[in-house]
Amino acid sequence: MRALIDVVSRNRVKIGVVLVTLLLVFWLVVSFQRSFLLLTDPDPIAKALGLGYLLLPLIGAWALVRELTFGAQTQRMARILEHEGGLPVDDLPRTPAGRIVRAAADESFPQYQAEAEREPGNWRSWFRLSCAYDAAGDRKRARRAMRDAAKLFTGPDSAGPGSS
Numbered sequence: 771m772r773a774l775i776d777v778v779s780r781n782r783v784k785i786g787v788v789l790v791t792l793l794l795v796f797w798l799v800v801s802f803q804r805s806f807l808l809l810t811d812p813d814p815i816a817k818a819l820g821l822g823y824l825l826l827p828l829i830g831a832w833a834l835v836r837e838l839t840f841g842a843q844t845q846r847m848a849r850i851l852e853h854e855g856g857l858p859v860d861d862l863p864r865t866p867a868g869r870i871v872r873a874a875a876d877e878s879f880p881q882y883q884a885e886a887e888r889e890p891g892n893w894r895s896w897f898r899l900s901c902a903y904d905a906a907g908d909r910k911r912a913r914r915a916m917r918d919a920a921k922l923f924t925g926p927d928s929a930g931p932g933s934s
Contacts, residue, residue: 787841794834801827843920847897856894858882858901875905886915893922 778785801823808820851857862878863871882902886895896919903912 787838791834791838794830798827798830798834801830840917840920843923844916847893847919847923851894851897854894856898858898862905870905870907872907875902875907878902879906891922893919896922 805820805823805827808816808823811817811820848857862874865871879902882895882899886899889895896915900912900915900919903909903915
């Protein structure tokens with residue numbers, strides 16, 4: 771039983787992603803089925819609604835694939851950085867609830883920002899900057915920096931040995 775609890779706690783995020791993905795897929799199937807029913811109705815207004823309703827599962831499927839691809843690419847980048855010893859060290863002080871102390875995150879942020887400014891074409895510096903934004907509580911900029919890292923990662927020098 772303890773082994774199962776350990777596996778679940780280590781893979782909590784992945785389990786959450788799988789559950790949310792399954793719920794979204796279920797919603798996509800139901801939406802597609804409803805749009806098909808409306809499209810087969812003889813009423814032109816129902817057909818128009820069915821056509822509009824068909825767009826929802828298509829957009830949802832596109833977003834799902836995009837986010838899963840982004841997550842997998844982020845994980846690949848993290849593994850490379852971990853292997854190279856280039857992941858930021860998570861040694862920031864935390865509150866009793868486990869949250870990072872914002873002032874400490876803000877204090878360590880400039881070093882990662884300076885690194886990204888020095889090496890704007892290096893995905894590793896953007897990855898670390900994303901981690902710093904996330905620690906500082908700025909999730910929007912963290913995501914943008916990670917997307918920048920992902921764009922650079924797909925370039926010709928994504929995993930080259932001399933590019934850290």
